Amino acid sequence: MFKEEREELKFDWSMLGNIGEGRPNLGNTMDVSVYRLMQFTLRDVLIKEFDTETADKIFYEAGKHAGEEFCKELITKKDDFNEFVVELQELLKNLKIGILRIEEADLGKMILTLTVAEDLDCSGLPASDETICTYDEGFLSGLLSEYTGHNFSAKEIDCWCSGDRVCRFEAKRLNHE
Numbered sequence: 812m813f814k815e816e817r818e819e820l821k822f823d824w825s826m827l828g829n830i831g832e833g834r835p836n837l838g839n840t841m842d843v844s845v846y847r848l849m850q851f852t853l854r855d856v857l858i859k860e861f862d863t864e865t866a867d868k869i870f871y872e873a874g875k876h877a878g879e880e881f882c883k884e885l886i887t888k889k890d891d892f893n894e895f896v897v898e899l900q901e902l903l904k905n906l907k908i909g910i911l912r913i914e915e916a917d918l919g920k921m922i923l924t925l926t927v928a929e930d931l932d933c934s935g936l937p938a939s940d941e942t943i944c945t946y947d948e949g950f951l952s953g954l955l956s957e958y959t960g961h962n963f964s965a966k967e968i969d970c971w972c973s974g975d976r977v978c979r980f981e982a983k984r985l986n987h988e
């Protein structure tokens with residue numbers, strides 16, 4: 812699974828395994844601090860070994876891959892945008908990733924502004940002048956790319972860390988496809 816070299820992405824949802832069977836006593840939830848510990852130490856090492864730009868690129872691409880697979884595996888309502896949004900909101904809430912709202916959506920131009928409150932990656936962190944939710948940027952771009960069939964980018968413009976109480980993302984279809 813992880814010991815073979817590869818030139819292309821190989822993740823498959825089945826790689827997540829049967830968590831209920833594997834953790835009959837502990838179950839399928841854990842503390843948010845453990846998730847952040849994993850993510851932040853990994854990012855720390857990537858920055859040290861490479862640089863912030865490379866670390867961001869890897870986080871964005873990993874998030875994008877996750878968003879695509881998430882959409883493929885978990886989203887069932889793919890015909891109607893409003894139904895898609897409702898299902899996505901429920902999934903993100905039930906999985907405790909965050910509380911999603913669509914602030915603006917211009918489906919003709921394929922430009923959206925989305926907010927995520929109580930975001931898994933950053934809510935409660937000390938204030939800095941950084942928007943840090945690079946993985947989430949990728950995740951949203953992957954979700955929207957998979958859902959629409961067009962290549963989307965997502966950029967975080969406000970973050971808990973930059974002083975806001977929600978993370979706000981601008982997503983748009985990329986012209987070069």
Ligand SMILES: [Zn+2]
Binds near residue numbers: 977
């Ligand atoms: Zn954020």
